[in-house]
Amino acid sequence: MIYIVTALPWEARPIIDRYNLKREGDPRYFPVFSGNDMRLIVSGVGKIASSIAATYLLAGEETGQDTAIVNIGLCGAVNQEHPIGTSVLVNKIVDHETGNEYYPDILLKHPFIEGSIETHSRVVRRENVDGGQTRILADYVDMEASGFYQAAVRFLSPHQIYVIKIISDYLDVKDFHKDRVTGWIARAVDDIYGFLEQVRMFCKSNEPVFSEAEQCYLENIKERLRLTVTQGHQLVDLARKYKIRTGKPLPDFSDVIGIEVKVKAEGRKAFEGIKRILTAE
């Protein structure tokens, strides 16, 4: 599953269209769109809002190795080295207020330029930077990345968290027209799409030890033999070791588990039989 957090609905629109996402039914807290193994949330502006939205998506979910989360939005560039509309993959996030720094892992090749970003709680103006009232320690500025990252890293590894920003101005913007915002993201969306497909494959590439059928089989054994939670863990651990050690599928335990278990002692006896089989080879 890929989760996306955008601040504004106009930033979200090209992604919603590209992935053909549908709005989820209950918009009580945030607008959320989903489809194609993706969920997108529109957080609102600011690092706290982004943090809450990322948490809203990830908390309570099964966030395993096949999960990634991406913050997509606009940023201002401190210098004019790159043209407006350039996409940036962020390799360092500075929180302006706390000075704390965060580093997503950049393990995959990508079509973007890279840079550092500093997250501010207020809009950064060129005159304040030039006048020395605002000191910036990064290449770009935004209003979400640090909050987003801090929330995401509670649930995921640094290689599962990405921040992609499109340069919208050189700190000289007066106001954004929604069509221009949508246009910048729309022009970047093919590159974003290609990159996210890579992320998806990278996150999925861990082969599980057990097939789905084997997982069901083990669950069935636990239930039939009325194993305790600890015994259940032992069963899975021994089965995993057996598979890794021998390279074979799980053996057939039907002789051992064919009995009807009425009391726990019978289950324990059958479990001992399974342990013997799993450690014999």
Place this chain on the structure above:
Amino acid sequence: MRESKGYSLQSKFSHIYIEQKALSYPVTRHILEHFPRSVKVVIQHYKDVFNRPHQNFRRQKDSPKLILAVKEEPFFYQGPEICEDFGNKNFYYTSCILNCLYDCHYCYLQGLYTSANIVIFVNIEDFFKAVGKLLEHESLYLCVSYDTDLLAFEGIVPYASRWIDFASSKQNLSIELRTRSVNYEAIRGLKPAEQVILAWSLSPQEVAQRYESLAPSLEARLLAVKAAVEDGWKVRLCFEPILKMQGWQEIYSEFLNNVFATIPAEGIFDANIGVFRMNREQFKRISRFRMDTDVFVYPMMCSEEGIMSYVEEKEMKDFIRQKLVRYLPEHKIYG
């Protein structure tokens, strides 16, 4: 292969994280010149990157990054009980690089560190100063290729040469430079020194191929050992970790025959035998995420000191020792 899986990995050291205070060191400049195309990211402290929460060691090993940092005290540590001291008093180790280029399945580093990225401390002179100060009061046996493989990094940062040069000028210092590398050519121009022991970790080719990813073959290692012996270095052979696998007795017997058919036994300074063992906490941590290897799935026992090893550890060690005494005198065999 990875590209066919639908993703392309960044090359090794595609990114170099540099502590602000490390920027001005000559070693930093040397390394940055070596990787002109890497993305440079300036950081406050190496632990901000190296010790981040929830890192995935296995994933990072696919595309490890470099971190250049300035080490603060302490510069060396007391040698741990789990390691052989070879009869030396004052056994210390030092780590001017953290983590390794190789990816051995059994390596404790993946349980010791939360990151697979490689930290290079650029203030090597401070390590020398600290050791020099200690040497004013006592002699020292110092393992300098600890928590890493210095010789494997010699092409990136010549710390093996620097330590050899340093030790050569000190009378009461003995250093061990342990390696799996075949990069012997990088130090071949140096004069063999009485104070320096070049220690090669050797494993049967079956083990090297299956469990020592990215490390050189046994054959290549033996050639490097042979060259070092012929050049007059003190050479130590480290037969560890002895791993359990199907037919391990035959595999290790054949291996020892092979080793001493290539290397003249009389040219070996000493050797040690170490059956696979690991601190319990590290063992537990690694076995949770290494689902791709059978190293951690054999029946193990835990000693009172909290060290995990095979149930048959003693039997395995005795077996290897019996074979080894055919080639080396007892007093040269440790472990």
